[in-house]
Amino acid sequence: MRILRNLRQALHGLKLNKGNTFLMTLGVMIGIASLTVIVAIGEGTKSTVLERIANMGFGPESFSVYSGGGRLFFGRNRNITSMTLQDADDIRAMPGVAIVVPRQRKRMRIINKKEFTTTRVYGVSPEWQPARQWKVVDGEFFNDMDMDRKRKVIVLGNTPARKIFGEKDPLGKKIRVGQVFFEVIGLLETKGLTESGYDPDDRALIPLTTAMSRLFRQAHLHSIKVVSTSSDIVRQTMEGVTQVLRRNHGLSPLADDDFRFVTPEGIMQWVTESEQALNRMLLLISTVSLLVGGVVIMNILLVSIRERIREIGVRRCFGARRTDITQQFLFESVLVSLLGGAMGSVVGWVLSSSLKYFDFLPVKITLDPFVLAFGFSMVVGLIFGIHPARKAASLSPDETIR
Amino acid sequence: MIKVSKMIEIDSINKVYKNEGFETNVLKGISVSVDEGDYVSIIGPSGSGKSTLMTILGCLGQATSGTYLLGGEEVGKLKDYDLSRIRNEKIGFVFQAFHLLPGVSAFDNVMMPLIYCNKIPDDAQERVKQALIRVGLEHRMAHTPGQLSGGEQQRVTIARSLINDPKIILADEPTGNLDSKNGAEIMRVFDQLNAEGRTIIIITHDSFVSEHARRILTLRDGQIVSDKINENFKEPQAGLARVEVK
Numbered sequence: 110m111r112i113l114r115n116l117r118q119a120l121h122g123l124k125l126n127k128g129n130t131f132l133m134t135l136g137v138m139i140g141i142a143s144l145t146v147i148v149a150i151g152e153g154t155k156s157t158v159l160e161r162i163a164n165m166g167f168g169p170e171s172f173s174v175y176s177g178g179g180r181l182f183f184g185r186n187r188n189i190t191s192m193t194l195q196d197a198d199d200i201r202a203m204p205g206v207a208i209v210v211p212r213q214r215k216r217m218r219i220i221n222k223k224e225f226t227t228t229r230v231y232g233v234s235p236e237w238q239p240a241r242q243w244k245v246v247d248g249e250f251f252n253d254m255d256m257d258r259k260r261k262v263i264v265l266g267n268t269p270a271r272k273i274f275g276e277k278d279p280l281g282k283k284i285r286v287g288q289v290f291f292e293v294i295g296l297l298e299t300k301g302l303t304e305s306g307y308d309p310d311d312r313a314l315i316p317l318t319t320a321m322s323r324l325f326r327q328a329h330l331h332s333i334k335v336v337s338t339s340s341d342i343v344r345q346t347m348e349g350v351t352q353v354l355r356r357n358h359g360l361s362p363l364a365d366d367d368f369r370f371v372t373p374e375g376i377m378q379w380v381t382e383s384e385q386a387l388n389r390m391l392l393l394i395s396t397v398s399l400l401v402g403g404v405v406i407m408n409i410l411l412v413s414i415r416e417r418i419r420e421i422g423v424r425r426c427f428g429a430r431r432t433d434i435t436q437q438f439l440f441e442s443v444l445v446s447l448l449g450g451a452m453g454s455v456v457g458w459v460l461s462s463s464l465k466y467f468d469f470l471p472v473k474i475t476l477d478p479f480v481l482a483f484g485f486s487m488v489v490g491l492i493f494g495i496h497p498a499r500k501a502a503s504l505s506p507d508e509t510i511r
Numbered sequence: 512m513i514k515v516s517k518m519i520e521i522d523s524i525n526k527v528y529k530n531e532g533f534e535t536n537v538l539k540g541i542s543v544s545v546d547e548g549d550y551v552s553i554i555g556p557s558g559s560g561k562s563t564l565m566t567i568l569g570c571l572g573q574a575t576s577g578t579y580l581l582g583g584e585e586v587g588k589l590k591d592y593d594l595s596r597i598r599n600e601k602i603g604f605v606f607q608a609f610h611l612l613p614g615v616s617a618f619d620n621v622m623m624p625l626i627y628c629n630k631i632p633d634d635a636q637e638r639v640k641q642a643l644i645r646v647g648l649e650h651r652m653a654h655t656p657g658q659l660s661g662g663e664q665q666r667v668t669i670a671r672s673l674i675n676d677p678k679i680i681l682a683d684e685p686t687g688n689l690d691s692k693n694g695a696e697i698m699r700v701f702d703q704l705n706a707e708g709r710t711i712i713i714i715t716h717d718s719f720v721s722e723h724a725r726r727i728l729t730l731r732d733g734q735i736v737s738d739k740i741n742e743n744f745k746e747p748q749a750g751l752a753r754v755e756v757k
Contacts, residue, residue, distance in 0.1 A: 114631075117626075423623075426610075428599020429595065430595040431595075505571075
């Protein structure tokens with residue numbers, strides 16, 4: 110077939126003009142490599158967020174209410190101090206509420222003699238354990254009595270325990286959190302690092318009352334986790350909680366809420382919105398990088414045509430039609446673009462893998478960007494090859510052969 | 512009496528080049544006919560219109576006015592598609608600068624016109640081989656132009672011009688880049704091709720070259736000023752076309 114013969118001539122052309130072929134390939138290669146890396150980072154970020162949500166211990170029947178207005182994790186005002194234990198008690202008294210876990214949280218240094226580490230210290234009620242369904246593998250979780258007596262006891266996650274005790278058994282040992290000494294009474298079950306590098310085991314838990322009066326020395330809560338009796342009544346429960354909190358905080362009907370809900374649904378919606386925004390950004394970056402690659406191909410092909418004007422003339426002399434020349438140069442453009450796409454995919458894969466290996470950024474390598482790269486590079490080759498190919502074909506044989 | 516058919520008939524051909532508002536009348540009402548199997552050389556000083564005439568005869572460009580019949584077919588008004596077909600099937604070109612595809616073997620250079628045929632002949636490879644054997648380059652088939660001497664390159668272009676078995680060979684200064692020995696060798700090939708019945712038209716400055724032709728046309732200022740039979744013409748013998756490699 111004539112078209113296959115022109116394809117073969119295109120391959121010859123690329124082989125003979127290695128310098129130009131390399132430069133054209135380079136443009137697309139950079140574009141596709143950046144596309145694949147960006148997509149991998151995007152996927153990795155999304156994956157991280159989803160894993161963190163999963164690690165927040167959300168079931169379909171639970172939600173959290175955070176101090177300060179705003180949306181999800183983005184509080185409008187971090188200095189709001191209106192959420193109190195009274196709120197938690199009132200919510201607990203509501204119908205349809207199974208578990209209520211009031212929480213305080215602070216990142217603090219914990220010290221065992223000369224060993225120390227910084228971890229997330231949570232002040233929680235004993236209901237935290239059933240609400241999160243997180244087992245204690247050694248020792249025990251604190252109980253209501255510990256809460257009532259504001260005892261200085263602590264349950265460690267695996268990470269801080271390992272960091273400050275090594276292989277030694279931490280149970281019964283005293284550690285210092287800030288300026289206060291605590292006795293280690295339990296070790297949480299190890300969850301392990303998530304794929305994206307988030308460490309759910311990097312935490313320590315103390316009784317909420319102890320946190321409020323002895324460690325953080327603050328009366329207001331950071332958040333309250335609420336578990337409904339059924340997932341069907343979550344929305345109703347949230348409405349009830351809104352009423353309770355607005356009443357307790359003395360908010361006028363026109364005032365904004367000084368608290369915000371974090372629900373699995375809300376997070377998913379946020380993730381979806383973020384993902385869409387991220388995808389739009391990715392599309393823009395990829396389009397720009399591929400456009401640059403395409404323009405490089407077009408310009409080099411145009412220069413190449415000038416250099417190869419004799420070749421075009423000779424081919425025309427010996428019977429090549431305009432369509433033959435068009436096809437040959439279009440094939441060259443598409444082939445070089447595909448080659449750039451393939452090389453870009455390899456480079457992208459290597460870069461993504463390196464980012465993952467060295468733990469620079471959350472990265473998730475999927476097949477999609479590589480399939481996209483193939484399609485994109487073909488389209489780029491076609492679109493940016495048309496003009497040079499038509500220009501080559503439009504050259505008059507007598508002018509090209511002189 | 513043998514009836515000789517007309518291979519080329521041009522009548523009142525004019526060619527005007529327009530450039531930035533200026534018009535240059537390169538060919539001025541040229542009329543000439545060439546019989547099948549004729550051996551014609553076109554001579555003339557630089558700027559006389561020789562190369563322009565060749566582009567028109569070779570269907571590489573079209574005349575501004577006038578008619579051109581090639582083998583009885585009016586080609587002056589044909590579309591690019593048909594002109595490409597005619598160039599592929601009926602005309603073989605030999606150029607002063609060889610115009611071989613760089614980096615491509617002699618074999619593939621000779622093969623090139625065949626890829627633009629509607630159907631590549633089944634014996635294409637054999638034909639290329641035979642064409643190269645015929646010009647004495649069987650030992651240079653895999654060599655690229657850069658690895659060949661000027662004479663060898665010109666022989667490759669002749670093999671390439673013959674590959675589609677054209678009726679006409681158009682040669683533009685075929686010995687212009689060769690030394691006298693290689694030039695004589697190349698002219699011997701043209702003589703033998705003509706003896707086989709092919710129509711040969713050679714454009715040249717060189718009187719040694721023009722003396723090989725049966726008929727000499729002289730062009731000056733875009734007009735044919737002389738059309739004479741070469742009295743010194745020696746009828747070449749057919750069947751000795753193979754070039755001896757020295």
